[in-house]
Amino acid sequence: MSVRITDVREITKPISSPIRNAYIDFTKMTTSLVAVVTDVVRDGKRVVGYGFNSNGRYGQGGLIRERFASRILEADPKSLLNSAGDNLDPDKVWGAMMTNEKPGGHGERSVAVGTIDMAVWDATAKIAGKPLFRLLAERHGVTANPRVFVYAAGGYYYPGKDLSMLRGEMRGYLDRGYNVVKMKIGGAPIDEDRTRIEAVLKEIGNDAQLAVDANGRFDLETGIAYAKMLRDYPLFWYEEAGDPLDYALQAALAEFYPAPMATGENLFSHQDARNLIRYGGMRPDRDWLQFDCALSYGLCEYQRTLEVLKTYGWSPSRCIPHGGHQMSLNIAAGLGLGGNESYPDLFQPYGGFPDGVRVENGHITTPELAGIGFEGKSDLYKEMKELAE
Ligand SMILES: O=C([O-])CC(=O)C(=O)O
Numbered sequence: 001m002s003v004r005i006t007d008v009r010e011i012t013k014p015i016s017s018p019i020r021n022a023y024i025d026f027t028k029m030t031t032s033l034v035a036v037v038t039d040v041v042r043d044g045k046r047v048v049g050y051g052f053n054s055n056g057r058y059g060q061g062g063l064i065r066e067r068f069a070s071r072i073l074e075a076d077p078k079s080l081l082n083s084a085g086d087n088l089d090p091d092k093v094w095g096a097m098m099t100n101e102k103p104g105g106h107g108e109r110s111v112a113v114g115t116i117d118m119a120v121w122d123a124t125a126k127i128a129g130k131p132l133f134r135l136l137a138e139r140h141g142v143t144a145n146p147r148v149f150v151y152a153a154g155g156y157y158y159p160g161k162d163l164s165m166l167r168g169e170m171r172g173y174l175d176r177g178y179n180v181v182k183m184k185i186g187g188a189p190i191d192e193d194r195t196r197i198e199a200v201l202k203e204i205g206n207d208a209q210l211a212v213d214a215n216g217r218f219d220l221e222t223g224i225a226y227a228k229m230l231r232d233y234p235l236f237w238y239e240e241a242g243d244p245l246d247y248a249l250q251a252a253l254a255e256f257y258p259a260p261m262a263t264g265e266n267l268f269s270h271q272d273a274r275n276l277i278r279y280g281g282m283r284p285d286r287d288w289l290q291f292d293c294a295l296s297y298g299l300c301e302y303q304r305t306l307e308v309l310k311t312y313g314w315s316p317s318r319c320i321p322h323g324g325h326q327m328s329l330n331i332a333a334g335l336g337l338g339g340n341e342s343y344p345d346l347f348q349p350y351g352g353f354p355d356g357v358r359v360e361n362g363h364i365t366t367p368e369l370a371g372i373g374f375e376g377k378s379d380l381y382k383e384m385k386e387l388a389e
């Protein structure tokens with residue numbers, strides 16, 4: 001039986017909206033949708049793996065076409081297979097993509113590779129005829145747990161959005177079964193943010209907890225001023241206060257903020273993750289790590305990141321990835337992460353869960369669909385099929 005990647009396709013799609021966080025607006029946001037086409041047939045259908053990058057970084061069509069897709073297509077097909085020769089070996093495909101790439105400078109390249117890597121894992125699990133989370137658990141010798149904690153991310157700044165709209169948005173998440181919600185801070189003066197936080201806390205009462213996200217906006221002084229304000233409230237976490245690479249700032253904040261903090265969505269390699277753990281003063285008993293494989297060289301690299309964390313005594317259960325995609329849902333269910341982000345009202349059709357999956361008590365149950373499960377989400381699969389089937 002032949003197993004061969006016959007094509008790697010990319011199309012850049014808009015995921016734009018008028019929302020704004022403390023650093024960027026999303027009026028021009030895009031994503032790369034990628035298809036890895038194979039010559040394998042399962043259940044009478046050609047196996048195609050799909051991937052896309054999560055929000056925050058833009059589509060990567062240029063890099064994908066100029067370097068990463070062509071390296072896969074130019075490689076000896078046998079060099080991309082597992083030792084039995086009956087499936088792709090994602091690490092080998094990853095190695096082919098990264099040929100002649102120097103170390104360091106992890107940025108847009110990591111998004112391009114992460115997007116293709118998602119499609120390669122989707123194809124690999126489909127060829128194996130299993131949900132990706134089951135495949136991952138088997139490979140790591142652990143027990144999968146399809147029940148995954150998810151929280152609702154939103155609370156963006158938005159033209160004309162007043163406190164009652166913010167409260168209504170949060171109430172909507174509670175109505176849909178979430179018990180942790182997240183809102184943006186740092187895009188308004190601190191007193192206004194305090195008022196926004198108090199309004200949301202009043203709305204959610206004891207039904208849910210609130211996390212806040214500054215999107216890397218603060219210098220040390222502002223980060224500390226916010227820490228002093230935020231510690232008056234029982235927050236779920238204080239996220240990405242300062243620049244993602246300013247580990248000293250992150251470490252200094254711990255002196256002013258004893259409650260949980262979260263960061264990592266803008267760290268794109270296991271080396272950067274290691275620096276955060278070495279120098280960022282993150283506390284393994286309470287803090288959260290948000291590395292997002294779709295932005296950071298994919299699951300091949302994410303597994304190396306988890307190894308780094310293990311070396312430093314961190315449990316995978318402290319990881320709740322950024323991005324709200326089904327790929328991280330599978331990693332959470334397969335490898336015991338602490339949960340996954342979700343954007344109930346944003347970045348559609350890319351975010352979210354397969355049709356019919358409901359949030360109950362802040363958890364979902366990952367369905368038993370082959371691959372990542374994109375075929376179970378009809379609006380998303382419609383766009384995917386247009387690219388490759
Ligand atoms: O607003 C964004 O860039 C997304 C983000 O930080 C998050 O989901 O944590």
Ligand SMILES: [Mg+2]
Binds near residue numbers: 215265
């Ligand atoms: Mg964030």
